[in-house]
Amino acid sequence: MTIAIPPDRNDSSKSLQPKGWLKYFSFSLDHKVIGIQYLVCGFIFYLIGGGLASAIRIELTSPLSDFMARDVYNQVLTLHGTIMIFLWIVPVVNGAFGNYLIPFYVGARDMAFPRLNAVAFWLIPPAGLMLISSYFITGAAQSGWTAYPPLSISTPAAGQIIWILSVLLLGGSSIFGGINFIATIIKLRRPGLKLLQLPMYCWAMLGTSILVVLSTPVLAGTLILLSFDIVAHTGFFNPTLGGNVIVYQHLFWFYSHPAVYIMVLPAFGLVSEIIPVHCRKPLFGYITMVYSIMAIVLLGLVVWAHHMFTSGTPPWMRLFFTIATAFIAVPTGIKFFNWVATLWGGKISLNSAILFSCGFIINFVLGGITGVALAQVPFDVHVHDTYFVVAHFHYIVYGGSVFVIFSSIYHWYPKFTGKLLNEKLGQLHFLLTFIGFNLCFAPQHWLGLNGMPRRVAEYDPQFQLINQISSVGALIMAISTIPFLWNVVYSAIRGPKSGDNPWRALTPEWLTSSPPPVENWIGEAPLVTQPYGYGTHRNENEDLSSNEAGNVREQS
Amino acid sequence: MTALSPLEQKSTEESPQTEHHEDHRLFGLTAFLVADGMTFAGFFAAYLTYKAVNPLSPDAIYELELPLPTLNTILLLISSATFHRAGQSLKRNEANTCQRWLLITSALGLAFLISQMVEYFTLPFGLTDNLYASTFYALTGFHGLHVTLGALMILIIWWQSRSPGGRVTKDNTFPLEAVELYWHFVDGIWVVLFIILYLL
Ligand code: HEM
Ligand SMILES: [Cu+2]
Numbered sequence: 001m002t003i004a005i006p007p008d009r010n011d012s013s014k015s016l017q018p019k020g021w022l023k024y025f026s027f028s029l030d031h032k033v034i035g036i037q038y039l040v041c042g043f044i045f046y047l048i049g050g051g052l053a054s055a056i057r058i059e060l061t062s063p064l065s066d067f068m069a070r071d072v073y074n075q076v077l078t079l080h081g082t083i084m085i086f087l088w089i090v091p092v093v094n095g096a097f098g099n100y101l102i103p104f105y106v107g108a109r110d111m112a113f114p115r116l117n118a119v120a121f122w123l124i125p126p127a128g129l130m131l132i133s134s135y136f137i138t139g140a141a142q143s144g145w146t147a148y149p150p151l152s153i154s155t156p157a158a159g160q161i162i163w164i165l166s167v168l169l170l171g172g173s174s175i176f177g178g179i180n181f182i183a184t185i186i187k188l189r190r191p192g193l194k195l196l197q198l199p200m201y202c203w204a205m206l207g208t209s210i211l212v213v214l215s216t217p218v219l220a221g222t223l224i225l226l227s228f229d230i231v232a233h234t235g236f237f238n239p240t241l242g243g244n245v246i247v248y249q250h251l252f253w254f255y256s257h258p259a260v261y262i263m264v265l266p267a268f269g270l271v272s273e274i275i276p277v278h279c280r281k282p283l284f285g286y287i288t289m290v291y292s293i294m295a296i297v298l299l300g301l302v303v304w305a306h307h308m309f310t311s312g313t314p315p316w317m318r319l320f321f322t323i324a325t326a327f328i329a330v331p332t333g334i335k336f337f338n339w340v341a342t343l344w345g346g347k348i349s350l351n352s353a354i355l356f357s358c359g360f361i362i363n364f365v366l367g368g369i370t371g372v373a374l375a376q377v378p379f380d381v382h383v384h385d386t387y388f389v390v391a392h393f394h395y396i397v398y399g400g401s402v403f404v405i406f407s408s409i410y411h412w413y414p415k416f417t418g419k420l421l422n423e424k425l426g427q428l429h430f431l432l433t434f435i436g437f438n439l440c441f442a443p444q445h446w447l448g449l450n451g452m453p454r455r456v457a458e459y460d461p462q463f464q465l466i467n468q469i470s471s472v473g474a475l476i477m478a479i480s481t482i483p484f485l486w487n488v489v490y491s492a493i494r495g496p497k498s499g500d501n502p503w504r505a506l507t508p509e510w511l512t513s514s515p516p517p518v519e520n521w522i523g524e525a526p527l528v529t530q531p532y533g534y535g536t537h538r539n540e541n542e543d544l545s546s547n548e549a550g551n552v553r554e555q556s
Numbered sequence: 557m558t559a560l561s562p563l564e565q566k567s568t569e570e571s572p573q574t575e576h577h578e579d580h581r582l583f584g585l586t587a588f589l590v591a592d593g594m595t596f597a598g599f600f601a602a603y604l605t606y607k608a609v610n611p612l613s614p615d616a617i618y619e620l621e622l623p624l625p626t627l628n629t630i631l632l633l634i635s636s637a638t639f640h641r642a643g644q645s646l647k648r649n650e651a652n653t654c655q656r657w658l659l660i661t662s663a664l665g666l667a668f669l670i671s672q673m674v675e676y677f678t679l680p681f682g683l684t685d686n687l688y689a690s691t692f693y694a695l696t697g698f699h700g701l702h703v704t705l706g707a708l709m710i711l712i713i714w715w716q717s718r719s720p721g722g723r724v725t726k727d728n729t730f731p732l733e734a735v736e737l738y739w740h741f742v743d744g745i746w747v748v749l750f751i752i753l754y755l756l
């Protein structure tokens with residue numbers, strides 16, 4: 001049934017929004033403003049989390065805990081993990097790019113529920129501030145981002161409770177966002193646009209949002225039970241009161257394994273948008289990509305216990321979860337080969353965007369290989385909770401997701417601002433990040449294989465040299481942020497104008513002005529049925545203006 | 557002002573997006589209820605696992621009495637039916653009948669909460685006595701919270717469906733439909749909870 005919504009209800013609230021840069025500090029309902037809010041807010045938290053990481057790496061240059069006290073180290077470590085996951089990667093790969101791009105991709109003027117969208121964003125800054133201020137007021141949580149009991153029950157309660165509250169807020173934000181994406185993709189598609197004509201990022205976000213809606217509430221419930229254990233002295237997860245810590249682990253990982261896909265599936269989607277544009281070829285294997293995403297969503301829900309092989313899991317459970325995890329490598333591998341095949345023989349322009357995308361492919365495949373290795377029980381029993389695991393997931397979340405975030409910023413910056421970034425600085429940024437990252441994390445495989453445990457401030461002196469090498473890598477990563485920050489700030493003010501469609505891209509967000517008008521299109525939204533139609537006869541035409549491109553699509 | 561032009565454009569032009577806007581709020585609510593249901597699913601899973609791997613010593617086991625919770629189940633099931641009647645009355649534009657059914661529904665919800673309280677006070681165990689006591693109160697408490705919220709929302713709808721002057725009318729059934737969907741969901745959860753907690 002279609003009903004007419006009173007046309008001026010949304011509009012009046014929209015035109016009341018402040019203009020210019022002030023709008024980014026308001027309760028704006030415009031999906032593009034909210035997307036940028038997510039991005040900038042997330043990046044600020046990234047800088048804070050990066051500062052904490054530097055502190056960790058400084059501490060680990062020597063085997064003794066001489067840079068900070070051990071309990072401070074625990075707090076720094078917990079804050080680092082929590083901030084990077086819940087305040088940087090999840091909000092940015094989902095919230096920032098999702099909000100900015102999805103309405104364009106489905107041909108809508110905004111998200112399905114603009115007000116809910118703004119609420120979802122504005123939950124984030126207070127949650128983040130609360131989390132960080134706990135360090136100064138009560139002392140932050142000390143039990144790591146996993147908050148395993150009994151550690152989380154026996155460490156100082158105040159910081160842990162604040163940690164739980166802020167993760168609950170962030171989880172709520174994530175669920176609201178997920179509901180909005182599902183509704184937008186399923187329900188708000190422009191008439192005539194079929195699901196299988198959508199750009200790949202839509203599929204990635206659909207899959208991710210399904211995971212968010214199904215798994216985040218379980219984390220919320222678990223953390224509520226945990227807070228009862230801390231505040232009311234119930235014994236859900238407290239063995240001394242008859243409780244069971246393993247139940248916490250199951251519930252936690254039922255969320256947190258899907259959470260790793262919540263961090264990386266959207267990145268898959270973004271890469272699938274970026275690569276075809278810069279190598280002027282259609283995305284290879286669109287349908288197989290769609291099926292792979294859905295397979296990853298399904299399998300992702302049933303592999304969680306591979307994080308618990310050393311928690312006394314019974315043999316049948318080990319067997320099941322090893323096999324299920326090994327199966328995930330299949331759809332993941334399909335995606336990898338599809339990206340490579342897309343690049344293969346393309347007219348690649350080696351700019352910053354594609355450099356970071358290629359960096360992603362390389363890092364991700366390394367992290368995926370160590371992941372499959374970790375899923376094998378005999379191996380995992382040796383390296384569980386060592387630096388090998390740290391290396392594995394940083395190859396995925398940093399080498400994967402963060403590389404893609406940078407790639408996306410280089411790709412969509414002209415869209416956001418109408419300005420071009422400096423290409424030389426971008427390539428310098430890539431070079432420093434790629435070298436720094438690999439120097440920082442590759443040696444950690446060796447540390448883990450030789451038995452250095454994770455999450456400790458002190459270690460056996462035999463590991464010192466490797467740790468110092470790793471810290472040098474971290475230093476280079478820290479330095480790499482400088483050209484980037486300079487580039488985005490300077491270019492916003494002084495950068496050359498980019499024009500509407502500097503990459504001659506065919507996806508719908510480029511078929512309007514840059515930056516786009518408030519309701520995305522002047523006039524009707526273009527019908528883009530072939531978002532990857534590069535290299536076809538008509539589109540070879542080098543100076544296709546954006547409007548013409550739109551018409552071409554509409555006729556086809 | 558370039559930023560304003562699309563808005564001006566919009567008022568003169570008829571594009572599919574702005575003219576006919578489908579109402580997706582029930583769809584969104586359904587997704588939210590799926591999420592809410594997953595929270596319960598987590599709790600249920602925890603409870604069942606405890607039952608399987610952390611058995612109490614036989615003398616500590618307390619068999620829950622069935623009469624009160626059975627009454628509760630019946631109360632909630634009837635309230636789902638009465639809510640349905642309220643919705644039908646609204647669609648037939650019978651505001652008074654609708655209001656009557658809504659009042660009955662919220663009264664049933666209230667009766668449920670009172671009887672739940674009675675049960676709490678007659679039980680021989682407290683929140684922190686043992687794992688089962690804790691899980692019992694956590695599950696029923698979380699559900700009771702949902703019922704409380706629902707009963708309050710029904711009262712708001714009841715007030716808003718008064719005629720004349722109310723905002724919930726034949727032409728604006730969404731608030732009623734939304735609360736109804738939520739209420740059926742809460743009832744459904746109770747049935748599962750009843751089976752798992754009391755019958756198993
Ligand atoms: C290619 C598929 C993957 C496989 C087979 C895999 C496998 C594993 C296994 C078995 C572990 C547990 C190691 C242990 O604790 O002993 C693990 C840990 C981890 N993985 Fe993966 N993984 C894969 C992809 C990913 C992705 C895509 C991400 C994130 C975007 C990710 C993030 C993590 C994290 C964060 C941890 C450590 C959690 C912790 O204990 O703090 N993994 N992985
Ligand atoms: Cu996992």
